[in-house]
Amino acid sequence: MNEIAAKLTSKDFASDQEVRWCPGCGDYSILKQVQTVLPDLGRPREEFVFISGIGCSSRFPYYMDTFGMHSIHGRATAIATGLKATRPDLSVWIITGDGDSMSIGGNHFIHLLRRNPDVNVLLFNNQIYGLTKGQYSPTSEQGKVTKSSPMGSVDYPFNPIALCLGADATFVARTMDRDPKHQQAIIKRGHDHKGTSLVEIYQNCNVFNDGAYEIYTEKSSKKEETLMMEHGKPLIFGENNDKGIKLDGFKPVIVSLNDVSVDDLWVHDETDLVKATIISRFYDDPGKENHFPRPFGVFYVNNNKRTFDDLFNEQITEAKETKGPGELNQLLAGRETWVVN
């Protein structure tokens, strides 16, 4: 297998179809990072399957030279569950957007996370409906003025990370289109996780919602506004790495490293659900005074929850072991028969 993988390059994963996202779309970067990561995963190309729903992001499978299905709105999660349940040997990837996964496909999305099949979800979050030309999405901020909300949207947005933790997801991470290295590292970790990996990717829609994440991606503000989490390391951020997060009981507080020692800072622990839950709530409007920085990286990993595909197929194996393989003639005859002469 290593031999095969060694021969593959990112080009081997590019299909012959012309990529048709708008010039400047954040999706290009995600496509590139995935094509870059895949050769390193040690699997032959035919074992990869990309399943998507509907939306700009869901065109993704057409551009990958793997098996793929561009399905219907919101249902990639359900299709992938059926595929993985019956074909646990495959590497199954779900490509979805904020509308696809959390609006029309919200139900399947939470149930996917609850069941925990060993699949990878790349959630392209651009906080807007792009394909239908610019309506507010379930992650758009309240008050957003769009074609369908000329006076501003009255809906409160979802916090995707908190939603996923609430659904007992076993791998929850966030990255951004404009940071290729970070993206590649997170996607690879997602793949390596046994269970459902959920990677939320902040993706800029330069046509309908340009600059939504500028504050996190632009060099001038990135260090001040983002919190790059690393397991086992203190939560530090700021232009000069001069700020940190400290836990005061259950209450997180921003401190200056001029006043507080690094040793007193909150040390990120990916396996701590309570802390992950707190940090997932760093979801402030960046315009708000004393707001928390937006975290990126892996929020939470749970390696102890068995996967759906394992449990599902173990029952089949167990039934065969205890009852023996099914015998059709015996089944059709049942327990009680009679003879007519």
Added chain:
Amino acid sequence: MAKTTENELESVVIRFAGDSGDGMQLTGTQFSNTTALFGNDIATFPDFPAEIRAPIGTLAGVSGYQIHFGSKKINTPGDLSDVLVVMNVAALKANIKGLRKGGVIIANSDGFDSKNMRLANVPEDKNPLTDGSLSEYDVKTIDVTKITRAALADSGMGTKEIDRCKNMFVLGLIYWMYHRDMQSSIDFITSKFSKNQAVMNANIKVLQAGWSYGETTEMFANRYNVAPAQMETGIYRSIMGNQAAAYGLIAASVKCGLPLFYGTYPITPASDILHELSKYKNFDIKTFQAEDEIAAICSSIGAAFGGSLAITGSSGPGIALKGEAIGLATMLEMPLVIVNVQRAGPSTGMPTKTEQADLMQAMYGRNGECPVVILAAQSPSDCFTMAYEACRIALQHMIPVFFLSDGYIANGAEPWKFPQSKDLPEIKVSFAPQRAADDPKFMPYLRDEKLSRPWAIPGTKGLEHRIGGLEKQNETGNISYDGDNHELMTHLRQEKVDTVANNIPLQTIDTGAETGDLLILGWGGTYGALKTATTILRGEGLNVSHAHVRYINPFPKNLGDILRNFKTVVVPELNNGQLVKIIRDKYFVDAIPYNKIQGQPFMSDEVVRKIKEILA
């Protein structure tokens, strides 16, 4: 010992009726199994409320189970019953009009006390057991509750538990009346309550008490013999429709050599297929209870993509939710079987009542031009054959196939001369083989002589390809918005369905001559009633025939010729006229609709009257 007269009967209809907590379904099923084992032909009809436990004693809570058995061919559960067993006054009130004049009523007097009278809205002074209103019937009043309690006085069980054994008393008494062997029921009780010795013993004791009651009291002057039926020689078993459907799916999985995946969401009256399938994991049967109907079908589409025999099952409301995904499966040209056990609609409708009103939904209920294959079973055991056929056609033609059943045949039982595995038609499946790097590019929509495309499953080297719901170019499968191509693909998807006509049996006349004055054309669960009606009409010298279509889209190639051999075509359906519309549209035959939309099956008698009226 009481003196009893022995009587020979050709057939008998018994209806057990009581509160939904009285165990009437179990009583009926037990009597059916024993009777089938004895060698009678049988047909059964469970008729129960949607509520699991509707208010005790009320009309809404009445649960009934009718069985028709005989020494002759039995096609239906019977129009009117000969014997009506009622556990309370509500059960009598709800079922008396279905009892023939002069029929026997066995009434549990405890269920006619003032409380039960009040719950059933019967005035205190109008107790039917005493006010003479039942003078046209042979009424046997027994205090079943009191006798059951007496029989179990020293069992150590509480009154509530004891009262649950009442139905066994009735079962034992009916066994005595019809000379049935109780061993099968004793075995059933023994196995069902193997973990609770006290309950096991109590049930058996009360069952025997019922028998002894018939034997020792002088209340019953008559006992009856119904000789075994003259049926085709062979080995038989009793089968219910949903069980048969599950077996048909399993058989197809075994014969095609692929694991079966059943993605579903619980819904009445289809859930029993899930329950049945989930017992057979050792056959590589994988059942998935999804979060909703949409996920159910989508998970099945995922399984089909991966190379499983994929099935989804539901009833009308669930099928409505699956519509978009059925369209996807049609575009993907993927093998998929969609089971619809129909119930009375629209919307939630009457979940436990039967209807045939989802034919148009199966035929047309999707956006765009979206033809699918449609098959319909005609009896409980035919659910096996047609479920198997649905899988065979789906796999051989790479196409979604609807299998239509209905609540009536799904829950009904009949004797079944079950097949052997070797007698079932072969289902050969082959996946597209792997390709080398220098082979020409793989074409996912390149078609064979049946117009079906290759089944190229993930994991196969060299077959990497993308499919989806967008219109695609023929052969390459690439996205295409070209107008001419869309028209071509639309025609191809239709031709794929039409081509299935080469792979199904021709239509036959079930009863009667090939030509004549009138053809009764039916489909689905009305088979038994229409067959019986035709036999009666022909017995009276009328030139009537009956044909029953099981392959509806496409129709058998000769159906048009058959229709033209009759002066009049009548299409009886349990809907407001659906097959009749398709028949008129396709064959320009001025077929006459005959419709019943009461959540109940046809009675043979009403069909006979209607046909006579048309012929007059």
